[in-house]
Amino acid sequence: MNKLIQIAVGMMGAAFTSGAYAAWETNLTKGVTDISHEVYDLHMLVLYVCIAIGVLVFGAMIYSMIYHRKSKGHKAATFHESTKAEIAWTIVPVFILVALAIPAAKALIKMEDSSNADLTILVTGYQWKWQYEYPEEGISFFSNLASDSREASARDSGIDPATVDNYLLEVDNPLVIPVGKKVRFLFTSNDVNHGWWVPDFAVKKDAIPGFINDMWANVNEPGIYRGQCAELCGKDHGFMPIVVIAKEESEYNEWVEQQLASAKETEAAANKTWDMASLMEQGEKVYTTSCVACHQAGGQGIPGVFPAITGSAIATGDVAGHLDTIMNGRPGTAMQAFAGQLNDADVAAVTTYQRNGLGNSVGDMVQPSDVKALR
Amino acid sequence: MNAHVADTHEHHGPEKGLMRWITTTNHKDIGSLYLWFSLIMFLIGGVMALIIRAELFQPGLQFVDPQFFNSMTTMHALIMIFGALMPAFVGLANWMIPMMIGAPDMALPRMNNWSFWILPFAGTLLVATLFVEGGAPASGWTMYPPLVLQTGAAFPMLIFSVHLLGFSSIMGSINIIATIMNLRAPGMTYMKMPLFVWTWFITAYLLIATMPVLAGAVTMLLTDKYFATSFFDAAGGGDPVMFQHIFWFFGHPEVYILILPAFGIVSQIIPTFARKPLFGYSSMVYATASIAFLSFIVWAHHMFTVGMPVAAELFFMMATMLIAVPTGVKVFNWVSTMWRGSMTFETPMLFAIGFVMMFTIGGFSGLMMAMTPIDFQYHDTYFIVAHFHYVLVPGAIFSVMAAVYYWLPKWTGNMYDESLGKFHFWISTIFVNILFFPQHFVGLAGMPRRIPDYSVQFTDFNMISTVGAFGFGLSQLLFVYIIIKTVRGGEKATDQVWEGAEGLEWTLSSPPEYHTFTVQPDVK
Ligand SMILES: [Cu+2]
Numbered sequence: 005m006n007k008l009i010q011i012a013v014g015m016m017g018a019a020f021t022s023g024a025y026a027a028w029e030t031n032l033t034k035g036v037t038d039i040s041h042e043v044y045d046l047h048m049l050v051l052y053v054c055i056a057i058g059v060l061v062f063g064a065m066i067y068s069m070i071y072h073r074k075s076k077g078h079k080a081a082t083f084h085e086s087t088k089a090e091i092a093w094t095i096v097p098v099f100i101l102v103a104l105a106i107p108a109a110k111a112l113i114k115m116e117d118s119s120n121a122d123l124t125i126l127v128t129g130y131q132w133k134w135q136y137e138y139p140e141e142g143i144s145f146f147s148n149l150a151s152d153s154r155e156a157s158a159r160d161s162g163i164d165p166a167t168v169d170n171y172l173l174e175v176d177n178p179l180v181i182p183v184g185k186k187v188r189f190l191f192t193s194n195d196v197n198h199g200w201w202v203p204d205f206a207v208k209k210d211a212i213p214g215f216i217n218d219m220w221a222n223v224n225e226p227g228i229y230r231g232q233c234a235e236l237c238g239k240d241h242g243f244m245p246i247v248v249i250a251k252e253e254s255e256y257n258e259w260v261e262q263q264l265a266s267a268k269e270t271e272a273a274a275n276k277t278w279d280m281a282s283l284m285e286q287g288e289k290v291y292t293t294s295c296v297a298c299h300q301a302g303g304q305g306i307p308g309v310f311p312a313i314t315g316s317a318i319a320t321g322d323v324a325g326h327l328d329t330i331m332n333g334r335p336g337t338a339m340q341a342f343a344g345q346l347n348d349a350d351v352a353a354v355t356t357y358q359r360n361g362l363g364n365s366v367g368d369m370v371q372p373s374d375v376k377a378l379r
Numbered sequence: 380m381n382a383h384v385a386d387t388h389e390h391h392g393p394e395k396g397l398m399r400w401i402t403t404t405n406h407k408d409i410g411s412l413y414l415w416f417s418l419i420m421f422l423i424g425g426v427m428a429l430i431i432r433a434e435l436f437q438p439g440l441q442f443v444d445p446q447f448f449n450s451m452t453t454m455h456a457l458i459m460i461f462g463a464l465m466p467a468f469v470g471l472a473n474w475m476i477p478m479m480i481g482a483p484d485m486a487l488p489r490m491n492n493w494s495f496w497i498l499p500f501a502g503t504l505l506v507a508t509l510f511v512e513g514g515a516p517a518s519g520w521t522m523y524p525p526l527v528l529q530t531g532a533a534f535p536m537l538i539f540s541v542h543l544l545g546f547s548s549i550m551g552s553i554n555i556i557a558t559i560m561n562l563r564a565p566g567m568t569y570m571k572m573p574l575f576v577w578t579w580f581i582t583a584y585l586l587i588a589t590m591p592v593l594a595g596a597v598t599m600l601l602t603d604k605y606f607a608t609s610f611f612d613a614a615g616g617g618d619p620v621m622f623q624h625i626f627w628f629f630g631h632p633e634v635y636i637l638i639l640p641a642f643g644i645v646s647q648i649i650p651t652f653a654r655k656p657l658f659g660y661s662s663m664v665y666a667t668a669s670i671a672f673l674s675f676i677v678w679a680h681h682m683f684t685v686g687m688p689v690a691a692e693l694f695f696m697m698a699t700m701l702i703a704v705p706t707g708v709k710v711f712n713w714v715s716t717m718w719r720g721s722m723t724f725e726t727p728m729l730f731a732i733g734f735v736m737m738f739t740i741g742g743f744s745g746l747m748m749a750m751t752p753i754d755f756q757y758h759d760t761y762f763i764v765a766h767f768h769y770v771l772v773p774g775a776i777f778s779v780m781a782a783v784y785y786w787l788p789k790w791t792g793n794m795y796d797e798s799l800g801k802f803h804f805w806i807s808t809i810f811v812n813i814l815f816f817p818q819h820f821v822g823l824a825g826m827p828r829r830i831p832d833y834s835v836q837f838t839d840f841n842m843i844s845t846v847g848a849f850g851f852g853l854s855q856l857l858f859v860y861i862i863i864k865t866v867r868g869g870e871k872a873t874d875q876v877w878e879g880a881e882g883l884e885w886t887l888s889s890p891p892e893y894h895t896f897t898v899q900p901d902v903k
Pocket of ligand 1: 129
């Protein structure tokens with residue numbers, strides 16, 4: 005009951021102090037780009053127009069319901085047309101609409117002009133994660149839902165989402181961009197349609213397999229901006245958030261250097277020969293970020309949708325067949341080709357892990373060099 | 380032979396028992412079948428909505444898994460649109476159009492029997508997908524590829540069910556058009572037809588024009604999945620976006636198919652209880668026709684984020700905004716009909732006024748969404764969910780309820796319980812707003828639609844919304860009770876039923892004979 009009262013009071017409060025605290029946020033964000041400000045202003049403009057028309061129409065209705073009722077002895081008039089009135093309420097709305105359409109068209113043309121960008125980032129949607137590539141800098145990485153959110157979101161996890169930082173809005177590897185630069189995003193998808201949306205940038209575009217869309221943002225203030233996949237993309241559609249960190253240019257450049265250095269390290273690691281324990285350890289990590297959404301934590305899969313790995317004829321059979329499934333996927337199913345997503349060491353590790361973990365015990369190992377040979 | 384059969388039927392009442400309903404060619408029987416079917420589907424779809432809202436009561440997953448959640452959103456929409464709303468309107472058309480235009484029955488009574496009896500099979504097929512391997516379709520009712528192609532054993536059932544539903548609608552529409560064109564009573568010119576007849580006339584053309592398009596689109600999905608075509612597969616030279624264009628070329632007129640008959644109903648009811656003729660009859664007809672026309676050239680506003688040329692986005696934005704004009708005309712006409720009337724507020728009038736107000740709220744959010752640059756923010760959020768539920772629940776569904784209260788005394792010969800009816804209206808209205816209004820807020824604040832779990836800042840409004848959902852859902856049990864009670868008895872209704880009602884249906888007895896207007900009346 006207390007909760008109910010709280011809710012009722014909160015709702016009234018929210019209506020008047022919109023945005024006083026985040027939980028009762030009732031309006032569109034203003035965002036942090038010039039475009040998002042323009043979009044916000046347009047939103048408020050059309051909202052006020054609607055409210056004004058609403059007051060007139062509902063006002064007339066309510067007045068009439070109060071005064072023109074039979075119980076008050078009101079006698080019905082007999083008029084049933086008025087050419088003048090009818091022309092007026094056809095023409096006046098047209099003018100209002102034109103007045104709304106002009107600024108909207110201007111804003112739209114600006115939003116769609118992604119020429120002369122300072123930086124281009126390719127965003128690829130996957131079931132259920134994002135890949136970010138910086139073609140000029142040579143950086144590429146995947147961005148998955150943060151593991152604490154994933155754990156808490158499991159059914160009956162026993163973890164209260166309120167205790168998780170940025171529940172469902174946190175990722176392992178956020179996208180990093182410089183402020184004050186025109187950043188052009190190219191969108192595509194590896195499997196089904198996704199939608200890349202960051203409300204603070206007023207950027208939402210579908211990522212569609214086989215096609216490339218674009219949109220751009222020029223962020224004014226450094227900060228962390230969060231969004232989510234907007235286009236239904238299957239089971240974990242609600243679990244592929246977007247986090248963008250906008251940094252001052254110097255900090256951004258540092259970040260780029262770091263990324264390039266750590267990519268070299270990983271490459272070196274891939275060339276050595278691994279022992280069983282480290283393969284299993286690394287394999288479990290890869291499995292929990294890349295495979296668990298479908299094949300499930302214990303490897304049991306979801307009957308009829310995603311096959312089990314535990315006891316799977318493929319995962320306990322011939323290594324070549326197992327590697328082939330993982331690297332090339334199964335076209336036409338949700339099983340993606342991981343050759344392009346994981347490096348040699350990770351493929352080797354996850355394959356080894358599937359063969360010797362999750363209730364399987366084949367006993368053999370796959371080395372990065374075996375994977376390299378198949379590329 | 381046919382003439383002979385028809386002859387013997389005229390002198391007998393209905394057959395006895397179950398066979399009456401299976402073999403019936405009587406428009407009243409078939410109308411009732413449609414309406415009962417629709418009510419059952421409404422309850423099934425409603426339970427699914429409650430499962431959705433229960434899961435969304437708080438963050439985290441409590442009741443269902445994400446895949447099943449997606450099945451629920453998909454099935455809820457398909458069942459409510461194709462199982463509850465469309466059959467409800469066809470049922471009303473069956474009952475009322477012959478009685479309103481002074482016709483003895485529908486023009487094609489045997490086909491009428493078929494159009495109905497396909498439905499239970501289509502509906503069963505659809506609901507049965509819940510029990511097959513891989514679960515029910517979970518790709519959204521819009522069935523976008525490539526996602527929909529990941530559906531398991533339910534996939535062909537879904538496609539076949541859509542085909543059957545399409546057949547049923549097309550046959551129903553042909554029948555309605557044939558009836559209106561050929562069976563009007565002498566003197567019932569087109570511009571004298573009641574607006575419900577007019578709106579259905581136009582709706583029937585929309586159905587005939589668009590259902591085959593949907594059938595084509597889903598057939599292409601079928602061949603993409605099983606026969607190695609690549610209509611929608613970029614890797615094979617196809618285009619997944621093309622599906623969206625084809626789907627919404629059907630889908631946008633479809634939303635008007637769900638609302639034009641509602642406009643018709645409300646245009647019947649408001650004059651009755653305002654005791655004043657409908658304001659601007661002919662502009663109502665022209666507005667309906669313009670809306671129907673515009674509905675064919677605005678489809679891409681459902682897919683502004685799909686990546687279209689700016690010119691196309693501008694075109695679809697402006698065409699969409701233009702729909703506000705004829706829609707506004709309708710609302711202004713209804714208000715003018717009420718203006719200086721002598722109003723009473725029986726249940727049908729309450730639902731009709733509720734319709735006008737809450738449909739208009741949905742219309743406002745529609746205008747906002749028409750504006751492409753801001754739609755980039757609204758698209759695929761709960762703001763959209765709030766919008767289309769405002770036009771479909773306190774919009775279309777309220778109109779069906781208004782119609783049921785308005786004509787139930789005519790159909791059954793018994794008055795429904797007025798105070799229960801009013802109570803039903805008030806609790807429905809209060810809960811439906813508690814249910815859907817907060818969804819505007821969470822949508823603007825950034826909550827995407829079709830997600831089973833959300834980040835914690837959306838919790839409070841979702842809780843409110845869920846409370847509203849259960850309240851609204853339970854209120855509908857009262858509706859079922861009122862209907863059953865009225866069918867079984869109650870205060871006898873007069874033939875006129877409502878003091879201010881005008882039209883041929885009110886010249887008949889309450890309940891009407893099994894066969895009415897076997898001699899057509901003369902309309903002056
Ligand atoms: Cu996605």
